[in-house]
Amino acid sequence: DGGITQSPKYLFRKEGQNVTLSCEQNLNHDAMYWYRQDPGQGLRLIYYSQIVNDFQKGDIAEGYSVSREKKESFPLTVTSAQKNPTAFYLCASSLGLAGVGEQFFGPGTRLTVL
Amino acid sequence: GENVEQHPSTLSVQEGDSAVIKCTYSDSASNYFPWYKQELGKRPQLIIDIRSNVGEKKDQRIAVTLNKTAKHFSLHITETQPEDSAVYFCAASKHGGSQGNLIFGKGTKLSVKP
Numbered sequence: 386d387g388g389i390t391q392s393p394k395y396l397f398r399k400e401g402q403n404v405t406l407s408c409e410q411n412l413n414h415d416a417m418y419w420y421r422q423d424p425g426q427g428l429r430l431i432y433y434s435q436i437v438n439d440f441q442k443g444d445i446a447e448g449y450s451v452s453r454e455k456k457e458s459f460p461l462t463v464t465s466a467q468k469n470p471t472a473f474y475l476c477a478s479s480l481g482l483a484g485v486g487e488q489f490f491g492p493g494t495r496l497t498v499l
Numbered sequence: 500g501e502n503v504e505q506h507p508s509t510l511s512v513q514e515g516d517s518a519v520i521k522c523t524y525s526d527s528a529s530n531y532f533p534w535y536k537q538e539l540g541k542r543p544q545l546i547i548d549i550r551s552n553v554g555e556k557k558d559q560r561i562a563v564t565l566n567k568t569a570k571h572f573s574l575h576i577t578e579t580q581p582e583d584s585a586v587y588f589c590a591a592s593k594h595g596g597s598q599g600n601l602i603f604g605k606g607t608k609l610s611v612k613p
Contacts, residue, residue, distance in 0.1 A: 487548070488533075
């Protein structure tokens with residue numbers, strides 16, 4: 386389970402505020418991912434990054450932004466433009482893209498918009 | 500793009516019985532199919548995976564089968580135990596390039612009754 390961490394575990398936000406979720410890994414993985422998990426919806430890809438200073442939109446990128454300034458870190462910002470941000474957010478990393486190596490998941494951050 | 504359908508959404512079995520979860524995928528170029536287990540409140544963890552050059556793979560009580568022609572793959576759990584209770588996700592991806600991201604099914608909640 387160790388190697389990829391997320392903080393905070395729980396996060397509360399007022400409507401109209403931006404909030405940043407942290408994801409750090411010490412596995413020396415090149416690829417990192419952000420997923421959103423809603424009940425009955427499975428895991429949906431928000432953004433992914435294959436290498437430092439590069440990232441790509443996933444299936445539901447609207448209202449989110451990311452950065453990849455360091456190999457170990459891939460923070461996700463949930464902006465006020467995200468219409469329904471309350472969800473469980475999972476970060477993951479892998480040696481390469483899916484198919485090359487297993488994706489390891491962090492413990493998740495549960496975001497609630499008040 | 501790829502679409503992964505997973506059935507059933509819920510499954511209840513008696514301890515000791517077998518459980519089968521089925522997934523279908525739409526993109527014939529997909530070649531990597533992992534299964535993840537997510538216990539309540541915890542992160543998803545890889546339990547088994549299969550690549551398209553293999554028809555079946557076993558690991559103790561868990562097996563996965565792949566039918567490339569029909570584009571479906573299944574998870575088989577034998578001699579189920581209460582600790583097998585969790586949500587199981589299938590996924591599919593195409594190895595290589597920028598298309599190697601996992602597309603997840605919506606999950607199956609397995610309940611094993613003692």
